[in-house]
Amino acid sequence: MAGVRLITSRSLQHLWILALQQRPLTSLTMMHLLKFLFCLTVACGAVSLTEAAVDCSGGDGFKCESCSTLALCSGGSVASTFPCQSGELCEEGSSGTGSCMLVSASRTQCQCSSYPSYVVDSYDPQNYLLCFSSTLQIPLSCAPGEEFDTVTSTCAAVPTTSTVTTTEVTTTTEPTVTCTEDGIFPLLPSCSGYYGCYTVGGSVVSTGIVSCSESTPVFNPDTLACEASISGPATPTCASDDIVTADTVECNAFYVCNSGATVGEKICCGEGQVFNPATVNCEADTGSVTCPTVNPCYTGEIEKKCLPPTC
Incomplete structure (x- = not known):
């Protein structure tokens, strides 16, 4: 079948070159052209496009x-x-x-x-x-x-180019995943792989599950890549002109800053309050402050016990 498609493509291409060069087509040539068009569009069906090599060196x-x-x-x-x-x-x-x-x-x-x-x-x-x-x-x-x-x-x-060796990635369609928005998401709770979701024709479609390899067994949703391990939450840092800085784990905690470094232990806000970095103040939790989110694929222990101060 591939041979037939190649002959058809080259023959039609030759006739088309004549048309592009504005050379007159004889009645016999036109008859062949129409015959090929009929074969391509009616009798033979649509000509499918072949798969191409995609450059995936830029990342997932x-x-x-x-x-x-x-x-x-x-x-x-x-x-x-x-x-x-x-x-x-x-x-x-x-x-x-x-x-x-x-x-x-x-x-x-x-x-x-x-x-x-x-x-x-x-x-x-x-x-x-x-x-x-x-x-x-x-x-x-x-x-x-x-x-x-x-x-x-x-x-x-095609001009000769150097051969790039790639590593085959094992994929599976089980278990089934459900997509509600576009993006790449970890396979929870194991984080041993991930799946992509994209919108086609008004519906969000899943790509199926891609498994991580033995050398990089855990998917990191922060970097969108499979890694050997995932480190814990970042340590709170201060800019040179900061007076205080928010805790990276607890929403109701902050640190005092001095010359670009944290000073002492973290300080807890009062009951029902959160620290607002925009106002540099503890205030009632109305939902307007976005609290830190912990990487769901991090397996280490995270301590959350900032209690309101007592008199």
Whole structure:
């Protein structure tokens, strides 16, 4: 089947080059062109895009594998891939994070903007579009080891590059997880892995569970990476001009500062009060002060016993 698709792609590509060069097409040539179009769009079905190598060296998270495919990077390699929905294309923002977005808000490199023309997949140059009209845009793929050359408008061998060795990440779909918002979350209570959630077509979809390795067995939600171990809460620190600083564990406690360092033991607020760093004062707990949150994957002991002062 792959051989048939390659012949069809190259033959249609040759005929299309003639059209782009504005050379006259004979009736026989036009008949072949229409025959290929019928095969691609009706008889043979849509031509699928092949998978591309995704650069996961930048860390875990979502990347665009192609204009139509979202990939989840984990441990330096692709753990899972997800096709974008109809009417969406994959887009990487300024931070490099990929997501499926509506066509009107996506990269122009992934869409036909003029006719007739070619458009190369901006994430995977092995794939390209034949742009006949606003209603006829056919996705095609070069043969393995080739990519589309916009100069010659043909598939050509991919330049030789150094081989990068990646570590395979074991994934599992059990136990089942439930997504309510986008993000990457630890698998609780074990923290032996994590799962991603992203919105597609108005619904939040789970990527399934990605397990951490033996050398880095615990997932740290603060760094969004599997690590050998997780350290405890940070020690309270003072800026050079601070008078007091909030405790990093207890919401109703603070420390006195002097020349950029804490002085003495922590001080507790009165009953029903919390320390407000904005006002540098203990005040009634109305819910307006955000209390410190302890890393749920930290297994060490955390002491919370700041009691109100007694006379």
